[in-house]
Amino acid sequence: MISNNRLQAIDLKQTDQLFDRLKYSTFGSAVVALTMVLIVGPKSDQQLAIWSWFVAIFLVSFYRFFSSVVYQRLDDSAKLLENWRFRFKIGAYMSAVTWALPMWLFYPVGYPAYQVMMILGLAGIGGGAIAILSYEKSILVGFLSIMLVGIISRLLFLGGDLSYQLTILVTLYFVFLMKGGWDIGTSYAELLELKEDTREHNLTLLSATERVARIGYWQWDMQSDQLELSANLAAMCGEAERRVGLDHCIRNVHPDDRNRVQLAIASVDQTGEENSVEYRLKKPGSDSWIIMNQVIKKISDSSGQRFLLGTVQDISVIKSAEQKIFDMAYYDELTGLANRGHFREHLSEQVKHAVRNNLNMAILYIDLDGFKEINDTMGHDQGDIFLRHFSRLLKQQLREEDFLARLGGDEFCIILGDVKDSMSAAKTAHRCLALEQTSIQIQRQEIIPQMSIGIAMYPQDGADADTLLRSADAAMYAAKHQGKHHFAFYDAKMTEAASRRMELETELRKALQNQEFKLVYQPKVSIEQERISGVEALIRWIHPERGFIPPDEFIDTAERIGLINDIGEWVLDTACHQLQQWKSEGLELDMAINVSSSHFSSAGFIERIEQARKAFDIQPGELEIEITESVSRDPEQHIRVCKALHKKGIKVAIDDFGTGYSSLSVLKQLQVNTLKVDRAFIQNLPGDESSVLLVRAIVAMAVGLGFDVVAEGVETQEQAQFLRQLGSIYIQGYYFSRPVDAEQIPELTKTVFNISRFSEVG
Numbered sequence: 001m002i003s004n005n006r007l008q009a010i011d012l013k014q015t016d017q018l019f020d021r022l023k024y025s026t027f028g029s030a031v032v033a034l035t036m037v038l039i040v041g042p043k044s045d046q047q048l049a050i051w052s053w054f055v056a057i058f059l060v061s062f063y064r065f066f067s068s069v070v071y072q073r074l075d076d077s078a079k080l081l082e083n084w085r086f087r088f089k090i091g092a093y094m095s096a097v098t099w100a101l102p103m104w105l106f107y108p109v110g111y112p113a114y115q116v117m118m119i120l121g122l123a124g125i126g127g128g129a130i131a132i133l134s135y136e137k138s139i140l141v142g143f144l145s146i147m148l149v150g151i152i153s154r155l156l157f158l159g160g161d162l163s164y165q166l167t168i169l170v171t172l173y174f175v176f177l178m179k180g181g182w183d184i185g186t187s188y189a190e191l192l193e194l195k196e197d198t199r200e201h202n203l204t205l206l207s208a209t210e211r212v213a214r215i216g217y218w219q220w221d222m223q224s225d226q227l228e229l230s231a232n233l234a235a236m237c238g239e240a241e242r243r244v245g246l247d248h249c250i251r252n253v254h255p256d257d258r259n260r261v262q263l264a265i266a267s268v269d270q271t272g273e274e275n276s277v278e279y280r281l282k283k284p285g286s287d288s289w290i291i292m293n294q295v296i297k298k299i300s301d302s303s304g305q306r307f308l309l310g311t312v313q314d315i316s317v318i319k320s321a322e323q324k325i326f327d328m329a330y331y332d333e334l335t336g337l338a339n340r341g342h343f344r345e346h347l348s349e350q351v352k353h354a355v356r357n358n359l360n361m362a363i364l365y366i367d368l369d370g371f372k373e374i375n376d377t378m379g380h381d382q383g384d385i386f387l388r389h390f391s392r393l394l395k396q397q398l399r400e401e402d403f404l405a406r407l408g409g410d411e412f413c414i415i416l417g418d419v420k421d422s423m424s425a426a427k428t429a430h431r432c433l434a435l436e437q438t439s440i441q442i443q444r445q446e447i448i449p450q451m452s453i454g455i456a457m458y459p460q461d462g463a464d465a466d467t468l469l470r471s472a473d474a475a476m477y478a479a480k481h482q483g484k485h486h487f488a489f490y491d492a493k494m495t496e497a498a499s500r501r502m503e504l505e506t507e508l509r510k511a512l513q514n515q516e517f518k519l520v521y522q523p524k525v526s527i528e529q530e531r532i533s534g535v536e537a538l539i540r541w542i543h544p545e546r547g548f549i550p551p552d553e554f555i556d557t558a559e560r561i562g563l564i565n566d567i568g569e570w571v572l573d574t575a576c577h578q579l580q581q582w583k584s585e586g587l588e589l590d591m592a593i594n595v596s597s598s599h600f601s602s603a604g605f606i607e608r609i610e611q612a613r614k615a616f617d618i619q620p621g622e623l624e625i626e627i628t629e630s631v632s633r634d635p636e637q638h639i640r641v642c643k644a645l646h647k648k649g650i651k652v653a654i655d656d657f658g659t660g661y662s663s664l665s666v667l668k669q670l671q672v673n674t675l676k677v678d679r680a681f682i683q684n685l686p687g688d689e690s691s692v693l694l695v696r697a698i699v700a701m702a703v704g705l706g707f708d709v710v711a712e713g714v715e716t717q718e719q720a721q722f723l724r725q726l727g728s729i730y731i732q733g734y735y736f737s738r739p740v741d742a743e744q745i746p747e748l749t750k751t752v753f754n755i756s757r758f759s760e761v762g
């Protein structure tokens with residue numbers, strides 16, 4: 001499909017060619033006409049006709065010459081092609097008619113040589129016509145036909161051998177001319193089309209490239225102050241016109257950048273050296289700016305005229321990527337607060353500043369309490385949302401000049417530059433702790449942000465950034481141990497505590513090899529049967545110097561230093577071995593094992609369980625895995641393991657149920673068998689009304705959904721009696737038995753645990 005533009009361009013080119021050639025051809029015609037008049041004239045007695053004809057030829061030639069000159073003077077845009085084509089056609093046909101006329105006016109009958117010469121002259125005119133008229137084939141055919149008809153009609157009218165021979169010859173010759181001219185015209189038209197195609201294609205390609213690469217260019221003709229924009233640049237500037245003044249165009253540049261742009265242009269103009277400048281350009285139809293990079297160069301065209309060429313690229317995307325990289329290096333992506341690196345840099349600066357100006361400063365090290373539970377039970381996405389909310393709330397508690405950073409995970413740090421004394425730091429800590437009055441809503445649950453804060457003061461608690469941070473960390477740790485949601489100032493004893501923690505870590509690593517662990521077993525009693533139905537294996541660390549260390553003091557550390565899986569494997573094997581032994585003695589017991597969440601979701605966990613179970617000849621139903629409500633770092637994997645265990649017939653219990661955020665319906669989907677209601681709910685039974693309501697509701701729902709229910713930490717007869725009315729559940733707690741050594745279990749299996757008759761064991 002030939003586009004309109006393209007057709008016009010081809011038309012214009014053709015018409016240009018026609019009129020361009022015309023100038024020369026009119027001279028040719030005049031010369032041939034004169035020669036003919038001079039040679040043939042004396043042989044004719046029609047002198048008046050001859051000279052009248054000569055005048056006619058002259059007039060027609062003049063008309064054509066004149067229109068050619070006028071046409072060529074016109075601007076392309078002023079050329080009304082249709083009119084001019086018509087004028088050209090009239091001229092051409094008039095010329096054809098005049099050239100046919102001499103055959104009738106003064107054909108030298110009786111002078112064969114002159115007759116032949118005249119025919120040759122006319123044939124020459126016909127041949128010459130090809131050179132011009134081929135650019136418009138229809139005119140060529142019209143022209144040659146008029147001449148041919150004029151010539152052969154006269155020859156046929158005359159008759160005679162010579163005339164007939166000439167008729168044949170002339171006809172053949174003119175047909176040959178038409179065919180030749182036609183072919184030339186066709187080739188030329190094809191050539192023009194091809195040229196236009198290429199040009200159009202290149203333009204399309206160029207403008208597409210400009211658009212895709214967000215580039216554009218302009219040319220500035222310094223003499224006329226005309227700025228010509230490329231189509232894409234005009235679009236980027238929101239200009240409808242592509243020819244504008246420089247001043248007009250610069251209005252789109254950001255006011256702060258205009259001067260720089262003008263200076264850059266002026267410098268290229270004066271020195272002739274290439275220059276580049278970055279500036280902001282108004283985005284059409286909006287209040288935002290795009291960032292442009294412009295390279296300016298002085299060039300001259302083929303006629304030696306010099307002008308400036310500017311290539312412009314929209315580099316907003318590149319710029320925002322650069323900004324993003326900067327932000328990533330300095331800001332925490334989740335909360336938008338400064339990150340650890342940024343914090344360290346800032347702290348060093350602040351310390352230097354404090355040294356120079358003799359100031360006091362404080363840093364507050366904040367660690368969220370119970371964030372792990374939120375993360376584990378509600379998933380990481382929700383944990384992230386919580387952190388975002390929390391950081392915003394925290395920020396609101398601070399002054400403009402205080403510096404807040406997220407050091408990673410749930411740890412934050414505040415730098416208070418220039419504080420009067422420790423009291424001001426304590427006030428800020430208070431304000432942060434007061435956030436517990438504003439709950440954060442996550443998944444329709446109200447979560448109260450609680451935190452432990454450690455405060456270190458400059459210069460007392462550290463004279464450099466590293467020491468200060470360490471002190472604040474130690475103080476935070478102390479606050480956590482004082483019962484959470486507290487703040488604590490640093491004091492030297494904390495360093496000792498920290499080094500004790502380090503010691504514990506090293507010793508814990510050796511404990512497994514040195515066989516310092518052992519298991520004790522706490523019975524689980526069925527209220528209905530008044531018998532032990534199973535035991536829970538609980539680990540103990542018998543430290544060679546420090547003696548007995550309870551699991552609460554080392555399980556977290558073992559998790560942190562990546563030792564928990566090894567310990568877990570040891571527990572699994574030891575407990576299974578013990579159960580095998582009891583079975584060989586004829587005891588019927590279930591064995592519950594505590595498994596940490598990282599171990600639970602580690603690769604090959606199921607295979608390990610199966611391996612131990614088979615090695616010690618244990619039935620799947622005799623084993624129960626206790627996990628806390630946490631859904632672990634990898635909830636998907638957690639779900640997979642739960643379901644796989646269920647499929648193998650191994651039971652899963654949710655430990656400390658009620659302290660996390662999981663719902664019963666989700667647990668049911670996980671195909672969990674048992675819920676162990678946390679001690680915190682049992683503790684205040686039966687006196688505390690809300691505990692009573694809560695435990696009733698939990699047990700009713702859990703039993704209704706088909707879970708086994710275990711009440712943990714039952715210490716008194718009243719608690720046990722209360723629980724008995726709730727139905728057939730299990731009881732675990734000091735009331736019936738503390739965790740005991742393996743040797744004591746056989747004796748306990750014989751005991752009848754009748755609540756009314758059973759007296760509390762100390």
Ligand code: C2E
Nearest residue numbers: 538539550551552571594595596713714715732733734735
């Ligand atoms: P847990 O799984 O909730 O275990 C019950 C804890 O409550 C045990 O403490 C037990 O001695 C204690 N307890 C039982 N009845 C009563 C009672 O009537 N009153 C009171 N006040 N406490 C009672 P323990 O043995 O110190 O273990 C603490 C926690 O350490 C366990 O809580 C469990 O989470 C973890 N743990 C223990 N052994 C292991 C183990 O082998 N592997 C793992 N991963 N964790 C373990």
Ligand code: CA
Nearest residue numbers: 536594626655
């Ligand atoms: Ca447990």
Ligand code: CA
Nearest residue numbers: 655656676712
């Ligand atoms: Ca528990």
